[in-house]
Amino acid sequence: MTSGPGHSLRGHRSVPHTGDLCVEAWAPTREECIVEAVRGMVGSFAELPADASCVARECVVSAEDDGRLLAAVLEEVIYRMDAADELPVDVSVAPEPGGVRVRFRMADSSTATQTGAVPKAVALHGLRPARESQGWACRVTLDV
Numbered sequence: 001m002t003s004g005p006g007h008s009l010r011g012h013r014s015v016p017h018t019g020d021l022c023v024e025a026w027a028p029t030r031e032e033c034i035v036e037a038v039r040g041m042v043g044s045f046a047e048l049p050a051d052a053s054c055v056a057r058e059c060v061v062s063a064e065d066d067g068r069l070l071a072a073v074l075e076e077v078i079y080r081m082d083a084a085d086e087l088p089v090d091v092s093v094a095p096e097p098g099g100v101r102v103r104f105r106m107a108d109s110s111t112a113t114q115t116g117a118v119p120k121a122v123a124l125h126g127l128r129p130a131r132e133s134q135g136w137a138c139r140v141t142l143d144v
Contacts, residue, residue, distance in 0.1 A: 012040030021119060021144050026137040030066060031093040031100060033129065033136035034073050038091045041074055041142060045116035048089050052107035062099035067127040070138055073102055074122045085109045117144035
């Protein structure tokens with residue numbers, strides 16, 4: 001996997017996948033790649049107004065490898081969507097021993113316009129985060 005359209009240093013895109021949603025993301029660092037994957041996932045099904053009222057949320061996510069770390073962060077977004085009716089307007093990810101610290105700016109999901117199928121879970125098959133010559137890239141399949 002190489003950087004995306006126009007060879008930008010960071011970004012994301014949805015790619016066709018039978019019955020599911022597949023998101024590819026890329027960025028200079030592992031943490032920025034996770035941010036782009038979150039943006040790609042949320043952007044695949046919702047549009048949030050720029051002036052949405054937000055609350056700050058923070059958590060530490062740990063995992064034994066980069067693939068499971070990516071999955072755990074995306075699962076955290078799905079959990080917050082289901083449990084608290086919140087969607088991230090913005091996200092930042094910083095390294096933490098054994099994982100990452102994730103900071104969200106969350107908006108009430110009722111302010112969003114639904115534009116696609118809402119993800120229900122992250123599939124572990126085909127999960128591919130990898131360091132490449134120009135940074136990090138990942139591919140994740142989401143069950144919708």
